[in-house]
Amino acid sequence: MRLGLLTATRLANIVAGYTISAWAPLIPHVQAQIGLNTGQLGLALLALGAGSMTTMPIAGGLVGRTGCRRLFAGAGYAIVLILPLLAIVRSAAALAVTLFALGVALGLFSCARNLHAIYTERALDRRLMSGFHGFYSVGCILGAGTMSLLMGAGVAPSLAILTVAFAIMVAVTLSAPRITDERSTSGPAYARPRGVVLTIGILCFIAFMAEGSVLDWSALLLSGHFRLDAARAGLGYVAFASTMTAGRLLGDRLVRRFGDRLMLTFGPLIAALGFVATALPLHWTLTVGGFALVGAGLANVVPLLYSAVGRQTIMPQNLALTAAGSIGFAGVLTGPAAIGFVAQWTSLSTAFLILAMLTTIVARYAPRTISRSG
Structure with missing residues (x-):
């Protein structure tokens, strides 16, 4: 199955929202499983944002050297591997490390899909960015809905998140061939905004x-x-x-x-x-x-x-x-x-x-x- 450029870009944005929102319904299960109080959980959750903030500043340089497609696929498959681990962690430290890794992958993935969205606008000579972010929001609804429905139906949290990870793997595999492979072999890894x-x-x-x-x-x-x-x-x-x-x-x-x-x-x-x-x-x-x-x-x-x-x-x-x-x-x-x-x-x-x-x-x-x- 070969997707068109526009469809592949929309699917990439759905995946980003689907990933982050699928984690939310799992939080109460993880909190109970590890036995965290609210403060401990809050500190662990900061690791997700910290992971993204660590990689986002250098993601542009990575894209310049590897191209959006490789970064998109690599980060997407990393998400597939990391997500199921969230349902089986047994300590606050393990949760924080796993969330940090997920944040790293999400930061790289988001950079790749947004740069590809800019490329798609240019290639099709149309204003499309709002719609792409709209599909991200649709992905948020679908991700939270999928996990809530599965867990509400009595599916074990570990199996539910594994199902979500499989859906993400399929979506990444379908959309990756149409992600742009443009790159720049010169230039710094990071540039101060000005x-x-x-x-x-x-x-x-x-x-x-x-x-x-x-x-x-x-x-x-x-x-x-x-x-x-x-x-x-x-x-x-x-x-x-x-x-x-x-x-x-x-x-x-x-x-x-x-x-x-x-x-x-x-x-x-x-x-x-x-x-x-x-x-x-x-x-x-x-x-x-x-x-x-x-x-x-x-x-x-x-x-x-x-x-x-x-x-x-x-x-x-x-x-x-x-x-x-x-x-x-x-x-x-x-x-x-x-x-x-x-x-x-x-x-x-x-x-x-x-x-x-x-x-x-x-x-x-x-x-x-x-x-x-x-």
Whole structure:
């Protein structure tokens, strides 16, 4: 079976989301199996992000020397081998090492699939990045859904994650032949971000910080304001994820109709309005609606900024993407923690109002930045 370029790129993005979300339903099993308290589990989970942060800055240099295809396939098959180990680890140290290894593989895999997505846009001469990130979100839904359904049906966690790993292996095998093999034999392994690339990285940092904060704090905000039970408190993130997925799947069509600058102006402003709504303790449905606005507003920010990285000329694309991506990904790791500190000193409502202010900064500078990228 030989996939077309567009189908293979979409499948590669599904695999990335499928992988990271399949791990989430396994966390309670691993915690109980090892006997970790919340603090110990939190420290172990940091290893996943640490692994990705370790490799993302140098992934662009690796792509330049080996090509996207080899890095994509190698990292993909490494994920297949690592994932099943998560169900059988027996100590906190083993869990941390395994998660670090998974983070390394995911960092390399994400770099390869995003660079290939830029190549696909160029090869087909179409704006496609939002849709690719939309398929990543679809993969997140499918991964969590697959694991939840299998484990809910009584399948042993180790067998369930093995089934997921097999599906990933098939997807990587099908998509790898169409991943670009472009490479550059010269140039550094890593380049310090500068100019428009640095600005894009900072804007991505804010967007990722906002996304990560909704994931980590939306349920606590709802339960704290309105004393909702766990089931309804989770509706905030459901609303956010649903509108973000829909927004990304429709994003390329919207970009063709309204243009990058308009999307990067009004998208962050809609997100800011959503954050303000979440901070108003009027009714829980208004807060859930606010999270839906945040998802819709942020949906296409990072894809459009990544696409701009592919058009800039001050740095090679492979080095520029990993430089900007590394700064952006740091927002996922440090942002929610910073929100927690702010909430401790003030309140979660105040922390979300700060996120509203930060997203307006994106609206102010992102349109100007993509104009400079070419």
